Amino acid sequence: MWQIIVSPYGVLASSLVGFIPLFWLLISLGWLKIAAPKACFIGLIITITLAMFSWNMPGALTLRAGLEGSVYAFFPIIWVIIAALFTYNLSVKTGAMDNIKHQIANLSTDRRIQALLIVWGFGGFLEAMAGFGTAVAIPAAILIGLGFDPFFAAAFCLISNTAPTAFGAIGIPVTTLSGVANVPLLPLTFDVALQLTPLVILIPFILVIIMTKKLSGLKGVIGATLIAGGSFAAVQLLVAKYLGPQLTAVLGSVTSMVLTTIWVKLFPPKTVWKFPSEQDVTTETSVEGSTESVGRLTAWLPYILLLVLILGTSSLVPILNEPLNTLMSIYNIYTGPGGHQLEVNWFITPGTLIMIAAIIGGRIQGASFAEMSTTLFKTIALLPKTIVTVICIISMAKIMGYSGMVSAIALGLANATGNSYPAIAPAIGALGTFVTGSDTSSNILFGALQKQTAIEIGANSTWITASNMAGATAGKMISPQSIAIAASSTGLTGREGDLMGVTFKYCILFCIILGTLVFVNA
Secondary structure, three states: OOOOOOOOHHHHHHHHHHHHHHHHHHHHHHHOOOHHHHHHHHHHHHHHHHHHHHOOOOOOHHHHHHHHHHHHHHOOOHHHHHHHHHHHHHHHHHHHHHHHHHHHHHHHHOHHHHHHHHHHHHHHHHHHHHOOHHHHHHHHHHHHHHOOOHHHHHHHHHHOOOOHHHHHHHHHHHHHHHHOOOOOOOHHHHHHHHHHHHHHHHHHOOOOHHHEEEEHHHOOOHHHHHHHHHHHHHHHHHHHOOOOOOOOHHHHHHHHHHHHHHHHHHHOOOOOOOOOOOOOOOOOOOOOOOOOOHHHHHHHHHHHHHHHHHHHHOOOHHHHHHOOOOEEEOOOOOOOOOOOOEEEEEEOOOOHHHHHHHHHHHHHHOOHHHHHHHHHEEEHHHHHHHHHHHHHHHHHHHHHHHHHHHHHHHHHHHHHHHHHHHHHHHHHHHHHHHHHOHHHHHHHHHHHHHHHHHHHOOOOHHHHHHHHHHHHHHHHHHHHHHHHHHHOOOOOOOOOHHHHHHHHHHHHHHHHHHHHHHHHOO
């Protein structure tokens, strides 16, 4: 990294200076309510200025770091957003979404149950299979289709899309952390799952309380809520201990959906809860069957195909994974210290797999190629502000990482806390996700630092390293990148600051819970 120019106060001052871009994002989005594209663009200018003049990073390499961020922003992140929203919009066009709504309503018209199944169960499944924002964009769009308030839908998905992200995209974040920190994979996987267990159980309860705005809102669904979180946690722990990270969240989320559905059928809420703006509550828990032309199973076909494609092209099926992995391009964009080749896999990436599943599923559902093309163009036309926001955020992250700002912030925190470091170790992981929007990137940034600091203070290095992953999941809900995805998929572009205002307090709560757990057992 570059030689840091610091004041006489040393590392502390360097960490404070490095935090300026993040402080600007917190203030501009959360307090000043500046539109995300503008706030993030100004943040990018601040980051470039600090990198060049406080960290002595050459201008050409600063721009190269930003360019690498822009390329990564387009592929895979923006590509995932386009594919996910296209899938939803196409399902609306074919009538499949109406069918899905009827099916979910037939399980329960209770809004709390619907949120648990879609946001927690199905959202966790999407995160486990694909990652990269799919668990925010697709469930949020489905909730709005069911009649949920867009702001609530976005907030639900952001808060829910935390704990499952540790094992997202077939376990990539944990396997990456194991590699960069040189920690045995299986013990690390179990420690991550163990640290996240309280949150996995707690989050469904938080979702219900947020919906109903009162603790008594849990009345009638305590059993279903406990099943949703408890079954996810139990399966995740068992799979993490004996099988590894690849299927941990996949099996956990599927088990949660199945057992929650069975529980609701056996023990439906006596009083169905709906939003105050809806008609009076009723004790009925079913609606008339769907009359849409798209069949019940066909309505879910894009998501079924997505599951087949992701599993079929994953490392679990090497006969397909290995040749398809050769369909990639390698770019040497940033060539300075700490730089590495940027690999763009054109086929085995969530956005491409979602798009393939959507096109095949849409065609079977009756959509013509002309209709699909029109839907795609209309989808893209809604996203310019989101695209600007994501590009600026990822470019900021790359510049901060390569210049040494992120490391300076982490070292400042470590030096300031000493033997109390385990208590703030998860917060460092959360910081990494806040900056980059990716828990995998947070692990790359801080994984080795967490292990080394643990060794220096005599703590369990695997346990502390795992805390970076656990904390990174909490930072997901306040990442401007995640918030931009949530806002764009719910039609809330311009209200990113309001969303951050809601999620920030829960991020702090999660970090406190994780920090206490990590410190006690360090």
